[in-house]
Amino acid sequence: MNHDIRLVIADDHEIFRDGLALMLSRQPDITLVGQANNGRELLELLETVEADVVMTDLKMPLMDGITATRTLLQRLPHIRIIALSMFDEEELIVEMLEAGAKGYLLKNADKQEIIEAINSVYEDNIFYCKQTSARLASMIVRSRFNPSRDNAPVTFTDREKEIIRLICQQFTAQEIGEKIFLSKRTVEGHRTRILEKMNVKNTAGVVVFALKNNLISEAELL
Structure with a gap:
């Protein structure tokens, strides 16, 4: 800077x-x-x-x-x-x-x-905002707002897609690890790479990106 x-x-x-x-x-x-x-x-x-x-x-x-x-x-x-x-x-x-x-x-x-x-x-x-509601996330997805429109396509491994879905469902790193048999530290490493690929900073950003790019459905958030 x-x-x-x-x-x-x-x-x-x-x-x-x-x-x-x-x-x-x-x-x-x-x-x-x-x-x-x-x-x-x-x-x-x-x-x-x-x-x-x-x-x-x-x-x-x-x-x-x-x-x-x-x-x-x-x-x-x-x-x-x-x-x-x-x-x-x-x-x-x-x-x-x-x-x-x-x-x-x-x-x-x-x-x-x-x-x-x-x-x-x-x-x-x-x-x-970290307090983004599921309703607001859905509204953003349906809107004309598309920050990744001009960016190169992002690809995720099957493991990353699995973790993305669980992040969107509000599971913690510890809970995700228990579900897919990984250590908390390994899950946190995956999460960091996912945020970098999506160019977002928090779970709310992951949810919006995942919905916008069909990595998860609105029904899976309920």
Whole structure:
């Protein structure tokens, strides 16, 4: 990394925005370069400051996060955008991903996940919130959002496919090992390689990738 990740936060809830800004101001390698109260302010701000990553609320006055994302990426396609969402905004999350966001977080995400998301999208990866519901995963799969569309096809061994299905069904490494007669450490090694092949960071990403690429059916998740 040649410089700190330059971050902008857009959210109309000042207390939430200030709290997030304070937390991230103490984080090495991340520099907060600006804050905005709505989508219109966000676009105006980014005419005067350079940013690498934008974290934006979905619902804001004057201009919402989805409209701002579409406009912003037309002007500055290099910027990585993370949507900030509430639990009941699944349809809006899908719209945000279709608009070009690189990931999303629920507003109750912990510090570690927030930092992981920022670093992940900065490196041009997709970040799925760890609390992604099965319903949201299915909605993403049915949407126009397809981050692996332009990538080379990924192949998996039969063993990896077996482990992918078990990961999607929420089994731990220990439980997977007991089911397929492998050590926990061996399963964890397989899991690491699977995440690398899929270019995802967590189980939620595995589920979306697996559904999108027909490695598991929705019925198998129930």
